[in-house]
Amino acid sequence: TYVGVDSHDGALEKDILKKLYVQLNIPVMDLPSGVTMEYRNGLGIVLNYSDRPYTFNLPKGGKALIGTAEIPTAGVLVFSM
Structure with a gap:
C-alpha cells in the first residue's frame, strides 16, 4: 500500500x-512521537528520542535485558520475548 x-x-x-x-x-x-520500537533477532528494542521519560508495557513473558520499562529521554530498552 x-x-x-x-x-x-x-x-x-x-x-x-x-x-x-x-x-x-x-x-x-x-507509540508517542519520538518513541520507536522494532524487533531484531528475537529481541525488542525501544528507543526514546522524546523530551520526557516513557513507560513501556513489556509483553507478557517479556524480560528487560538492557534498561528498564521506564525509559528516560535518549534511553533504550532491550527486552526478550
Whole structure:
C-alpha cells in the first residue's frame, strides 16, 4: 500500500494506516512521537528520542535485558520475548 499524502502533522497518514491495519487484523502499537520500537533477532528494542521519560508495557513473558520499562529521554530498552 502506498500512502501518497504528506500532511503537516502526519495525522491523515496515521489515520489511513490505522484503518488499513484494522482491516488486515494487524495489531497497532500507538507509540508517542519520538518513541520507536522494532524487533531484531528475537529481541525488542525501544528507543526514546522524546523530551520526557516513557513507560513501556513489556509483553507478557517479556524480560528487560538492557534498561528498564521506564525509559528516560535518549534511553533504550532491550527486552526478550
